[in-house]
Amino acid sequence: MSMRQLPPASEHRRIEGFGKQALETGRNRLLVTAAVIALAFTGIGVRLVDLAVVGGTEQDDRATLTTQPPALVSRADIVDRNGVVLASSLPTASLYADPRDVIDPKDAARKIASVFPEVEADKLAKQLAGKGRFVWIKRNLSPEQQLAANRLGLPGFAFIEEERRIYPHGPLNAHVLGATDIDGNGISGVEAYFDQRLRQSAKPLSLSLDVRVQSILRAELSAAVSEFKALGGAGVVFDVRTGETVALVSLPDFDPNDRSTYKGEARFNRATKGVYEMGSTFKLFTAAMALDSGTVDMKGGYDATKPIHIARFTINDFHAEKRWLTVPEIIVHSSNIGAAKMAVDVGGAGQQAYLKKFGLLREAALELPEIGRPLVPGTWREINTMTISYGHGIAVTPVQLTAAIGSLTNGGILRPATLLKHEPGTPVAGERILSQETSDKMRQLMRLVVAKGTGRKADAPGYYVGGKTGTAEKQFGGRYKKKALMSSFVGAFPIQNPRYVVFAMVDEPIGNKRTFNYATGGWVAAPVVSRVVAQIGPLLGIAPDMSGDEPLSLPLIDDERRRAPKIAETSGFVKKASVSSGVIRPGAVLKSRTSVPIKVPPPPAAPPRKAVPPPKADGAPKNETPDERIARKTREALEQAFAAQ
Amino acid sequence: MIIKRSTLLLLLLAAAASVSLFVIKYRVQDLDDQMRDLSREIVETQENIHVLKSEWSHLNQPARLRSLAGKYLEVGPLDAERIGGAERLLDTLPDRAEETAAVAPAKAEAAQ
Numbered sequence: 001m002s003m004r005q006l007p008p009a010s011e012h013r014r015i016e017g018f019g020k021q022a023l024e025t026g027r028n029r030l031l032v033t034a035a036v037i038a039l040a041f042t043g044i045g046v047r048l049v050d051l052a053v054v055g056g057t058e059q060d061d062r063a064t065l066t067t068q069p070p071a072l073v074s075r076a077d078i079v080d081r082n083g084v085v086l087a088s089s090l091p092t093a094s095l096y097a098d099p100r101d102v103i104d105p106k107d108a109a110r111k112i113a114s115v116f117p118e119v120e121a122d123k124l125a126k127q128l129a130g131k132g133r134f135v136w137i138k139r140n141l142s143p144e145q146q147l148a149a150n151r152l153g154l155p156g157f158a159f160i161e162e163e164r165r166i167y168p169h170g171p172l173n174a175h176v177l178g179a180t181d182i183d184g185n186g187i188s189g190v191e192a193y194f195d196q197r198l199r200q201s202a203k204p205l206s207l208s209l210d211v212r213v214q215s216i217l218r219a220e221l222s223a224a225v226s227e228f229k230a231l232g233g234a235g236v237v238f239d240v241r242t243g244e245t246v247a248l249v250s251l252p253d254f255d256p257n258d259r260s261t262y263k264g265e266a267r268f269n270r271a272t273k274g275v276y277e278m279g280s281t282f283k284l285f286t287a288a289m290a291l292d293s294g295t296v297d298m299k300g301g302y303d304a305t306k307p308i309h310i311a312r313f314t315i316n317d318f319h320a321e322k323r324w325l326t327v328p329e330i331i332v333h334s335s336n337i338g339a340a341k342m343a344v345d346v347g348g349a350g351q352q353a354y355l356k357k358f359g360l361l362r363e364a365a366l367e368l369p370e371i372g373r374p375l376v377p378g379t380w381r382e383i384n385t386m387t388i389s390y391g392h393g394i395a396v397t398p399v400q401l402t403a404a405i406g407s408l409t410n411g412g413i414l415r416p417a418t419l420l421k422h423e424p425g426t427p428v429a430g431e432r433i434l435s436q437e438t439s440d441k442m443r444q445l446m447r448l449v450v451a452k453g454t455g456r457k458a459d460a461p462g463y464y465v466g467g468k469t470g471t472a473e474k475q476f477g478g479r480y481k482k483k484a485l486m487s488s489f490v491g492a493f494p495i496q497n498p499r500y501v502v503f504a505m506v507d508e509p510i511g512n513k514r515t516f517n518y519a520t521g522g523w524v525a526a527p528v529v530s531r532v533v534a535q536i537g538p539l540l541g542i543a544p545d546m547s548g549d550e551p552l553s554l555p556l557i558d559d560e561r562r563r564a565p566k567i568a569e570t571s572g573f574v575k576k577a578s579v580s581s582g583v584i585r586p587g588a589v590l591k592s593r594t595s596v597p598i599k600v601p602p603p604p605a606a607p608p609r610k611a612v613p614p615p616k617a618d619g620a621p622k623n624e625t626p627d628e629r630i631a632r633k634t635r636e637a638l639e640q641a642f643a644a645q
Numbered sequence: 646m647i648i649k650r651s652t653l654l655l656l657l658l659a660a661a662a663s664v665s666l667f668v669i670k671y672r673v674q675d676l677d678d679q680m681r682d683l684s685r686e687i688v689e690t691q692e693n694i695h696v697l698k699s700e701w702s703h704l705n706q707p708a709r710l711r712s713l714a715g716k717y718l719e720v721g722p723l724d725a726e727r728i729g730g731a732e733r734l735l736d737t738l739p740d741r742a743e744e745t746a747a748v749a750p751a752k753a754e755a756a757q
Contacts, residue, residue, distance in 0.1 A: 084705070
């Protein structure tokens, strides 16, 4: 503490001057440093309080559910209407080599060939000895292959992460999905049509297809193709309410997983790209336009006694009835003469206008690159009107046909065919082209063909099918070939209230012993439709009707028409009424528009309904409705249960 | 030299603060690593799910299921015969008259 001793006065002043200055500087520095540190610690302190007490910045530490998975791959999945994966991109590794780093090309090539038997050692050795810097060895390896290649430990070889498009269902959806090239670009089908969409959004693309229905249709169609040694076939299942294509098959097809199968005939989509003369199925359109425009009604008819000679052609019937035929008879007997006369009555311009409304004169708007352009006559002469009336001289695609048939059965509204899933609750595109009455009559006519005509084999247990067979001779260089047929059947079910149109076509079937050498639509394609309907009906949740009674009151034909009592035939109004309600009992009194009561005559040939068993003797009231019967039985069962206690 | 009590306290506090700072820092680092691992795992799992979905779809091919069911199960596809309303169910219930007729003698026997 000697410093504290005061120096002599003179010195003191001097030292004081020095010391004071130094002290002052030191103090100032200390102060500044302290202030800075204090400030820093204050900052840290504030932050600490902020984090520990206040809770820090607004950070949401609740787990968030990522609804949209991040894009793991560069191409979106394609799924069916139920979310089943139809196409997906999986990450894979591809093996390549940089020849500069390869030490012993021959040895390396030999080792590689031992792992990948399909690699040719000599060729690879030559490539590896070359001057390039990049050689593909094998692309899209499986994990085991990758491991095996890695084990070789060869210098100069490396993997690249790539993607591979895989199709878990193999050839099942081939013609809808199409194919992709090795770099994952769509080259056909939906893959090509939605190429941009699949790249841009990771959200799966939902198609209207149902793989279960697709599987059934393909199995039945290929069974028919192989049974009748046919060139191929096509099949479509179409939802008449939404326009959704639930199944679409074209045979032969390919496996999109295996590019070597994607070639030749197998690439051709018969259901959307192929245009065919559909034959007799077109008579349905002829009848629809005649009934809708009112040139003839269900009671009217035409004389089909003699063939029509026009220009250098003769129009004849396959099963000539050689008599006057009503409209239902023309359809049931598939009379070319009758159809031709019916179409001439509608007129060429009218026919053209109706066919245009049916969408048969322009390309279908289906979401595929493979869409066929219909073949339509350049100038529409009377002979064209006549041949088109029974499906010759016009060629359309199966998708066009099914959509048009859908409009005949769904109340008269054309729903454009689509391959995209329709979200329930959203409006459906559609255009009314026929009246409801015409559509009702068409359902009767179509049912008649299956109940009593050429389409009998199309009926399925529990599901009433209505449709039309078509057997067309194929054209080769402008001439028809007798033996080469295009046999088809198009049907709607359940015909009381159609939900689906099912189309089956077999290309050049050869008749066999079982079919008595027939290869017509009724023998070849109708059974396919029957089997498809029997299987997809329960699958798609359509209630079957096991009553065994005809669901529609069908117009009388042939002998039954001639034999029927006059009253049944003339009471058109009554018959129409019983079609729409279906529950009118004999003897009921109806009021007509003019309020004159009309007695309903007993139907000429109505068998007793099996669904309602005859009243039992145990005091059951007569004419009990099914609902009343259920109520009574339930009551009785309950009473008994209580009595037993 | 006597160190003031407040200085000592401050020194202690500073030491405690730095220790806890390091502890927290390492904890944060650990959590960060954990998060990175988890996100990698999530991506891996998503990839696996993606692959397995395709596998699932492949194994559930309707044609394959059909052949397997035919081989190992005694069930077939649902046909229209097996679909019906409540009315059909009630058909299997006996009618009241028959029932009482059947029950009456049994009751008489029981009474004896």
